[in-house]
């Protein structure tokens with residue numbers, strides 16, 4: 001039994017009741033963003049925040065002068081600040097696994113070595129020591145000193161992992177691509193669907209490829225299956241190319257020079273046949289979906305270099321410090337988490353769109369889906385009791401402007417409220433002109449146009465004034481009053497990206513705290529894993545087939561009939 005005190009039921013607090021009354025008041029008074037802007041020339045100034053590389057405009061959210069105060073009251077009532085400090089100090093917030101939640105220690109600077117977190121462990125010393133090992137290894141690969149079995153330098157990394165051992169590295173690799181400077185590219189294999197591996201090895205020369213197997217537990221079916229496949233591919237292709245002779249010694253040498261691993265289970269890495277010298281560790285106080293800034297980011301250190309990885313870590317740390325030290329009412333990180341609660345629990349929002357206006361962030365929403373939904377998609381609280389309100393909204397999104405030509409219709413005119421974060425950067429590494437038109441400005445014009453349209457809409461009279469036939473007017477009206485947050489960065493640097501990721505980590509934490517959740521376990525993925533093990537033999541085994549439910553049996557029979 002965990003010693004963590006039971007969560008406070010937010011829904012029974014006077015602060016929750018006050019927010020409920022506030023919501024009803026806004027609805028009954030016909031709150032509309034258009035009126036709110038007209039009534040208060042200071043609205044934008046009051047609801048704008050700056051945090052280092054990022055500027056936040058919250059003014060197009062459904063809130064008035066009272067909302068921030070009431071949300072902060074609720075945060076205090078559920079002990080948000082105490083819980084944040086407890087997390088940073090290494091208390092075991094992950095109750096069902098009895099673990100500390102210390103991803104913030106991954107990015108503490110070397111000057112903090114010696115500070116004890118998690119009861120007795122000097123986590124920062126451990127982190128810095130492992131970073132030094134990774135930096136030294138990465139420099140050897142980047143400089144060409146690390147050679148493959150035939151003496152060639154490494155030009156490709158194949159990183160094998162899934163979930164938190166894949167989504168973060170892929171997302172960051174894509175986001176920072178213009179900064180790749182070592183002549184090394186990276187391919188990420190995650191799916192157990194053989195199509196993934198088949199496509200990723202196309203055109204890949206094993207003589208110049210380094211495989212990184214990334215798995216926190218080193219037991220994940222997909223990753224271990226793919227790692228074995230990669231081993232077979234590497235050895236067989238090298239043999240076919242005449243690069244190795246098929247002797248056990250040469251095979252072992254090839255594995256040593258082309259395979260490294262990242263895990264918390266270094267004993268299992270050794271069992272797999274990877275030299276412990278070539279293994280990089282992290283700790284069970286780092287959740288998989290909070291691990292991109294640990295050894296899980298090894299591929300990134302190779303591609304972008306230790307210096308940029310340090311800037312990336314500094315971005316996380318700066319945001320961690322801001323979140324911890326800024327009073328709630330001014331703390332945009334806390335406010336964004338609280339606003340999400342506001343929309344889910346008081347306005348009935350079921351999903352939240354994240355819409356980066358930056359093609360390099362095209363995997364950002366996919367990354368956030370694991371971070372937010374594996375963390376807060378729960379129906380019981382950290383003491384095992386049922387939740388008392390809706391939790392865990394669905395996060396989704398695609399880069400603009402592509403999304404504008406796909407699903408924005410529903411955000412503008414559908415029947416559901418979908419709060420949305422619009423993320424863009426002032427500068428682009430690829431400035432171009434179309435005639436006299438700066439294309440990036442054309443792009444940013446769209447970024448700004450969308451939040452404007454969502455907030456202020458277009459009235460029937462405005463539609464009529466365009467000469468629209470009367471029967472068609474309703475179809476062309478935009479009611480507006482649809483909430484958005486604009487996040488505007490200066491450049492998409494490693495530092496800014498670190499801040500952006502830490503921002504959503506803490507937003508997730510704030511929401512989880514109000515809902516009383518252990519945001520750091522993920523039992524919901526277990527049943528499917530167990531059942532897959534039982535079902536797989538049934539493709540060929542009649543006894544296993546007979547043990548299945550009627551629908552599964554029918555589907556397997558269909559498979560048997562058509563294969």
Ligand code: F6P
Nearest residue numbers: 163164165215216217220288525
């Ligand atoms: O999907 C469940 C999960 O445990 C995730 O939380 C984790 O990120 C992923 O699987 C991969 O796990 P591992 O890093 O242990 O292979």
